[in-house]
Amino acid sequence: MQQKTALIKRREVAAAKLRPCKANRIPKLLPIKQKKFPENFSQSLTGADQGHNPQGINAGAEGNGLREQDVTYQVGMYLRELLEEDPRFAVRVSRHTPNEILGTSNATSLRARVQMANSWPADYFLSIHCNANSNPAINGSEAYVYQANTQPYWLGQHILIGITQQAGTRDNGVRLNPSLYVLRKTTMPAVLVELGYLTNQADAQRLKNDQWGFAQGIYYGLLSYFGFRTL
Numbered sequence: 001m002q003q004k005t006a007l008i009k010r011r012e013v014a015a016a017k018l019r020p021c022k023a024n025r026i027p028k029l030l031p032i033k034q035k036k037f038p039e040n041f042s043q044s045l046t047g048a049d050q051g052h053n054p055q056g057i058n059a060g061a062e063g064n065g066l067r068e069q070d071v072t073y074q075v076g077m078y079l080r081e082l083l084e085e086d087p088r089f090a091v092r093v094s095r096h097t098p099n100e101i102l103g104t105s106n107a108t109s110l111r112a113r114v115q116m117a118n119s120w121p122a123d124y125f126l127s128i129h130c131n132a133n134s135n136p137a138i139n140g141s142e143a144y145v146y147q148a149n150t151q152p153y154w155l156g157q158h159i160l161i162g163i164t165q166q167a168g169t170r171d172n173g174v175r176l177n178p179s180l181y182v183l184r185k186t187t188m189p190a191v192l193v194e195l196g197y198l199t200n201q202a203d204a205q206r207l208k209n210d211q212w213g214f215a216q217g218i219y220y221g222l223l224s225y226f227g228f229r230t231l
């Protein structure tokens with residue numbers, strides 16, 4: 001109950017902060033391509049994968065007392081909530097409860113996430129992660145895609161702008177990693193988002209205290225990519 005009240009409060013604060021994306025004012029990313037939907041567009045089907053399992057096989061990184069899988073689970077659930085309230089989107093998550101474990105090995109865990117998206121099939125796939133580095137000074141948000149100058153590449157740019165504006169992390173840009181399974185095996189445009197560094201104290205504070213802001217940043221990035229207005 002207390003959690004619900006906190007959520008409503010956060011929403012009110014979030015609504016007060018609604019503003020158009022400032023993408024056009026960031027020169028290094030100009031021009032960011034958008035995906036304009038045709039007139040008969042109905043819904044974008046978005047697969048939101050919360051990256052890792054709660055424990056054991058395919059568990060995530062840790063830093064500053066935080067576990068990646070807990071942060072990404074909650075950010076994914078908040079993102080689902082935002083997308084469910086917007087009739088222009090339909091959404092499915094890979095982990096439905098904090099304890100849900102996908103797969104029995106690292107490989108089958110990743111395969112289950114990809115299958116969720118491919119069998120739906122989703123129009124877009126977002127895999128949500130947190131980063132870690134042995135150097136605690138390394139910080140910021142980044143996105144990984146299969147190939148440069150593609151729809152997922154531009155979507156990644158919009159998502160990073162959304163996150164850095166809403167959650168206050170540094171924009172490290174979109175990077176290429178064609179070896180990542182979830183980017184290779186998904187049949188739709190796919191973006192792997194690293195929200196921030198658990199091993200950096202400032203990022204960890206944000207990842208702990210502003211999970212709603214990260215979800216909202218991803219959501220605003222999707223809106224901006226599609227050229228949609230906020231509701």
Ligand SMILES: [Zn+2]
Nearest residue numbers: 051060129130
């Ligand atoms: Zn991860």
